[in-house]
Amino acid sequence: xxxxxxxxxxxxxxxxxxxxxxxxxxxxxxxxxxxxxxxxxxxxxxxxxxxxxxxxxxxxxxxxxxxxxxxxxxxxxxxxxxxxxxxxxxxxxxxxxxxxxxxxxxxxxxxxxxxxxxxxxxxxxxxxxxxxxxxxxxxxxxxxxxxxxxxxxxxxxxxxxxxxxxxxxxxxxxxx
Numbered sequence: 381x382x383x384x385x386x387x388x389x390x391x392x393x394x395x396x397x398x399x400x401x402x403x404x405x406x407x408x409x410x411x412x413x414x415x416x417x418x419x420x421x422x423x424x425x426x427x428x429x430x431x432x433x434x435x436x437x438x439x440x441x442x443x444x445x446x447x448x449x450x451x452x453x454x455x456x457x458x459x460x461x462x463x464x465x466x467x468x469x470x471x472x473x474x475x476x477x478x479x480x481x482x483x484x485x486x487x488x489x490x491x492x493x494x495x496x497x498x499x500x501x502x503x504x505x506x507x508x509x510x511x512x513x514x515x516x517x518x519x520x521x522x523x524x525x526x527x528x529x530x531x532x533x534x535x536x537x538x539x540x541x542x543x544x545x546x547x548x549x550x551x552x553x554x555x556x
Contacts, residue, residue, distance in 0.1 A: 411538065421512075429508060431478070437461055438471055439480055442497050443505065451487060451494040480504070 426436040441460050445452040452460075458468035472495065475481040480501040486492035497505075523531060 407534070425508065429504060431475070431480075434461060434463065434467075435471060435475055435480075438475065439497060439501055439505065442481060442495050443502065446497060451496075453486065453492055453494055454483075457495055475501075 422433050422436060426433045429436060431439075438457060438461060441457060442452055454468055454472060455465070457472075458465055461468070461471075463471070472481060472483065476483065479498055482496050482498055483493045484496050486494050520528075
């Protein structure tokens, strides 16, 4: 396994927000780079599967719920994707027409419907993503066991902070 190297176009972490640059600032810069790379990878994967990123996110969500034996309704899918009911209906129509999802009766509530991934969707996801996921797991396993809990704690603390950060106050024009 090779060590991470900086990209040639990557500049040193600038202390714009933080004062003097130190290793903590480099950790934040690395986190931003990871988020950017993750976003770009999702864009490439969805384009490669001839769907938009929201469609791919929906497919991932439905499959995750299936694996957890937790059927997902269109309403819960809309809530998890943070999109409107109308957008969810159009998304489900697209993914049903492409052969990726199906609407099925809810196994416990006869009045409700659930969304399930087709065999085609499962095979397409495995075919396109399994190699990448295996490599990601290998990278995670390369983190020394003694450092893993600190890495987990850092990432979860950052996620908690970002999920609960209040929106900034609206910008106001400068006083003259």
